Amino acid sequence: MNYRHSFHAGNSADVVKHSLLISLVQALQNKQGALTLIDTHAGCGLYDLEGTEAQRTGEAMQGVLQALADPNPLLNPYRAAVEAVNVGAEPKLYPGSPRVLAQLLRPQDFLVLNEKHPEDARALRKAMRDTPAAVHQRDAYELWLAMVPPRTSRGVVVVDPPYEQQDERARITATLAAAHRKWAHGVTVIWFPLKERPTHAHWKHKLRGLGIPKFLSIEHWLYDADQPGIYNGAGLFIVNPPYAFTQALPPLLEALRAALAPEGHRGEISSEWLNE
Template sequence: MNYRHSFHAGNSADVVKHALLIALVRALQIKESALTLIDTHAGCGIYDLEGNEAQRTGEAAGGVLRAFADPNPLLDDYRTAVMAVNEGMNAGRGPRLYPGSPHILSQLLRGQDLLILNEKHPEDARSLRSAMRGTPAAVHERDAYELWLALLPTKSPRGVVVVDPPYEQTDERARITATLAAAHRKWAHGVTVIWYPLKDRAAHLRWKDKLGRLGIPKFLTVEHWLYDADQPGLYNGAGLFIINPPYAFTQGLPPLLGALRAALAPEGHRGEITADWLGD
């Protein structure tokens, strides 16, 4: 499955991913000690929802625009992060620009925190450097999996690695599995967030079984299924694997997931968001 960020900016997967990423980092920031935030597949940083690629799919209508239309205050932090790149926007027509994970992470930085971004595609890397100008982010242009391991353990005692690939390579899941195993050996206490699309349930369950055999404790799976029954051959939703989530994050997760499910359920569907520990 090829999942380039620019075609899907602001869709339901982005809303869930970014709302949870904000909550996760804020939970970690309850402690004053520094965080190193690493995004291995950073993309372009900011996306134009009225651009050709985003307009070709129109997926923002079922994602960020639904989140902006929903009054639930649990989504306020997410909406604030999107509004930060839309100064002077017309609230009645919704946002035009959408911040990717790099820009959202940059908004969360405290003075003691570090942000390291990586994007291998040269054109996207140029866009990323432009989008992040004026922020303290360091931008690399390397193989994501090589960088993931090379930067561990992080310079600060605590850190978060965000792994958000386009899944355009047939061996993407195998590389994630192998790199995660090696990363855990180097950095067992670190927080890792891995995003994935949900299309073929059987194939996904086989991957989860392989990940479960790694023996990593505190391995949370959050899955957002858009439809009440699988739609064969279609994008059915997305999920996050979160290794070592902090207690404050997991305690606040159920109401946030409920708000996201309600806001993002397609017409005629209730949808489902689940959070379970891998291996339970």
């Protein structure tokens, strides 16, 4: 699957991912201790919703624009993150995870970003030049292992690959297993697209086999029945989510489902523990 993010910026997957990421980091910030936030596949950092790529797909219409128009106050933190990079009512820019995470930083927190693609890495450095983020240009999985455990006692690793390589899921699984051995109490967030249920179910089975105790799966299926051969939704795997986040999760998931349901569909968004 090819998921070049400039074509999909601000789509429904971004709304879910960034809403949950904001909630997760804010829950961790209930404690004053410093956090290290690490984004292994950072992308460009900031995306032009009026650019050729975004306009070609028009996916923001069913994503960020629907979320901005929805009145549910549970989506206010997400809306604030989008509004922070825009002037005026209509969003022209969309903040990728690096810009979203940068907005959440406290003075004691650190942000580490990585993007291997040379062109995207240049765009990332430009997008983050007014932030304290450290930007790397390395293999994502090598950096993931090298950066854990971080210098701070607590942290979050965000893994958000384009799934362009056939072995992407296998590399994530192997690297997660190795990283968890090094940093068992660390928080890890893994984004994934949903296309075919059997493929995803097989991967979940592999991940269950890692035996990681606190392993949450969140899936957002857009349509009431699967649409063969196309993108059907997205979700997150979260290792060691904080209690405050999981307690607040059900109403936030329902707010996201309602805001993003395509016309004529109710959609489905759910969470489950992979290893009880």
